[in-house]
Amino acid sequence: MVLKTDSVKMFFFPFVGGGHQIPMIDAARVFASHGAKSTILATPSNALHFQNSITRDQQTGLPVAIHTFSADIPDTDMSAVGPFIDSSALLEPLRQLLLRHPPDCIVVDMFHRWAPDIVDELGIARIVFTGHGCFPRCVTENIINHVTLENLSSDLEPFVVPNLPHHIEMTRSQVPIFLRSPSPFPDRMRQLEEKSFGIVTNSFYDLEPDYADYLKKGTKAWIIGPVSLCNRTAEDKTERGKTPTIDEQKCLNWLNSKKPNSVLYVSFGSLARLPSEQLKEIAYGLEASEQSFIWVVRNIHNNPSENKENGSGNFLPEGFEQRMKEKDKGLVLRGWAPQLLILEHVAIKGFMTHCGWNSTLESVCAGVPMITWPLSAEQFSNEKLITDVLKIGVQVGSREWWSWNSEWKDLVGREKVESAVRKLMVESEEAEEMTTRAKEIADKARRAVEKGGTSYADAEALIQELIARRLARQD
Ligand code: UDP
Numbered sequence: 001m002v003l004k005t006d007s008v009k010m011f012f013f014p015f016v017g018g019g020h021q022i023p024m025i026d027a028a029r030v031f032a033s034h035g036a037k038s039t040i041l042a043t044p045s046n047a048l049h050f051q052n053s054i055t056r057d058q059q060t061g062l063p064v065a066i067h068t069f070s071a072d073i074p075d076t077d078m079s080a081v082g083p084f085i086d087s088s089a090l091l092e093p094l095r096q097l098l099l100r101h102p103p104d105c106i107v108v109d110m111f112h113r114w115a116p117d118i119v120d121e122l123g124i125a126r127i128v129f130t131g132h133g134c135f136p137r138c139v140t141e142n143i144i145n146h147v148t149l150e151n152l153s154s155d156l157e158p159f160v161v162p163n164l165p166h167h168i169e170m171t172r173s174q175v176p177i178f179l180r181s182p183s184p185f186p187d188r189m190r191q192l193e194e195k196s197f198g199i200v201t202n203s204f205y206d207l208e209p210d211y212a213d214y215l216k217k218g219t220k221a222w223i224i225g226p227v228s229l230c231n232r233t234a235e236d237k238t239e240r241g242k243t244p245t246i247d248e249q250k251c252l253n254w255l256n257s258k259k260p261n262s263v264l265y266v267s268f269g270s271l272a273r274l275p276s277e278q279l280k281e282i283a284y285g286l287e288a289s290e291q292s293f294i295w296v297v298r299n300i301h302n303n304p305s306e307n308k309e310n311g312s313g314n315f316l317p318e319g320f321e322q323r324m325k326e327k328d329k330g331l332v333l334r335g336w337a338p339q340l341l342i343l344e345h346v347a348i349k350g351f352m353t354h355c356g357w358n359s360t361l362e363s364v365c366a367g368v369p370m371i372t373w374p375l376s377a378e379q380f381s382n383e384k385l386i387t388d389v390l391k392i393g394v395q396v397g398s399r400e401w402w403s404w405n406s407e408w409k410d411l412v413g414r415e416k417v418e419s420a421v422r423k424l425m426v427e428s429e430e431a432e433e434m435t436t437r438a439k440e441i442a443d444k445a446r447r448a449v450e451k452g453g454t455s456y457a458d459a460e461a462l463i464q465e466l467i468a469r470r471l472a473r474q475d
Helices: 018-033 051-059 088-100 115-121 135-146 185-194 209-218 234-238 248-256 276-289 320-326 339-344 357-366 379-389 414-425 429-449 454-474
Strands: 009-013 037-042 064-068 105-109 125-129 158-160 169-171 198-201 221-223 263-267 292-297 330-334 348-353 370-372 393-395
Touching: 009 018, 018 037, 018 051, 018 064, 018 105, 018 125, 018 357, 018 454, 051 064, 051 234, 088 115, 105 115, 115 125, 125 454, 135 209, 135 379, 209 221, 221 454, 234 339, 248 292, 248 330, 248 339, 263 276, 263 339, 263 414, 276 292, 276 320, 276 414, 320 330, 339 348, 339 357, 348 357, 348 414, 357 379, 357 429, 370 379, 370 414, 379 393, 393 414, 414 429, 429 454
Parallel strands: 009 037, 009 105, 037 064, 105 125, 125 198, 198 221, 263 292, 263 348, 292 330, 348 370, 370 393
Antiparallel strands: 158 169
16 A cells, blocks of 8 residues: 655764765655655755756755755865764754754764764654665674684684675675674674664665665665666766866767777775875776776875875876877876766776775666775775676775774785786677676666666555554554
């Protein structure tokens, strides 16, 4: 039975920063397209990053708005502090807002550690947004429950993650630090979810069916992605969550001059800062591969004095950029790139990525196979999903999970870079098969968010549950 009543009111409270904020803004727009009145809560300085796209939505009649808090927290460089920005200045403004205008639910990013207490105290349905897919959760829980990491003979000894329907090998060095030694983090996350109304996940059923079932068996979850597909116009794709500091026309003109399926896109997301020695290895590896590439270089690791806005410091080998320009082999960009536009360009054949979940999904949606270079967070699990489960990627050979501000231990040498690039980019049966599979999965992604698709149905289901909850409380 479909319940009819006033539109549900949904608040979305994203965490500051690319990989968490961008998909949550898209999620707000997705629910608005299903008829919910979506409001994104933001600080004044942060709202500036996505105000334009929301104004465009409003002009088309989408019921989505931004509520800006009177308090502000400075725009912080998340790469310097990790997920530990102190957002507690928003505590009281949030409480006041919820008291004055209680929504049917609030979707809260898992990193707003103080927010759940306020929301629960006021009896508002709280929904957790983790930003991850289903697979890493299953990997993490099975490691916690069934693997004694201390018993492994070394950090590099492979072990099989038990209880998974696929054969997945990892090493202790690839497991997040907080799973290797006692940490309150996993328990805290579990508690946040246990007391919540449920979790909203940016994935789609056909991408990881076994793992989606696992998630839904253990928790109330709505799998509603890929949310990036709600960006349909070139403007939305260009200015998604943040205005590019890179001239998109320059990118597109360069890509337009290339043959279809001939260019590798290289980017490590919004946070990662690689050391300059690593950037050099990438540069030499790319050059030796003789493949065309477009590379977004960001600031370097652990050298704040040399990092300038938009990564203008030059940490690449002497003459590299000039040579790439003269041979018309590579375009090196600094700053914030229009990633969706680049990935969807017909010239792009592969994506060298740090396996951030958004980048992974965006590549999947564009039907582009990947070179996987995980660094941190749940990225090593995402790598296994891409290469061992979906078989749409080649591993570069990254071995060491890296935590914010720690020393960089393990460089990936230029030979490994060259070899992975050739494997994906040079014509071969294996590369062809990866591309075919990636394109098939991209079709499934599109179907998932259309009427009749699984993600479409889950978004509708959450709205119906919220309406039922409202009616039950009115009785
Ligand atoms: N992104 C972008 N331009 C850039 C760098 C990143 O648009 O120059 C976007 C990218 O499309 C993705 C997000 O930022 O949506 C990065 O999220 P991901 O989960 O891949 O990695 P994170 O930045 O959280 O490590």
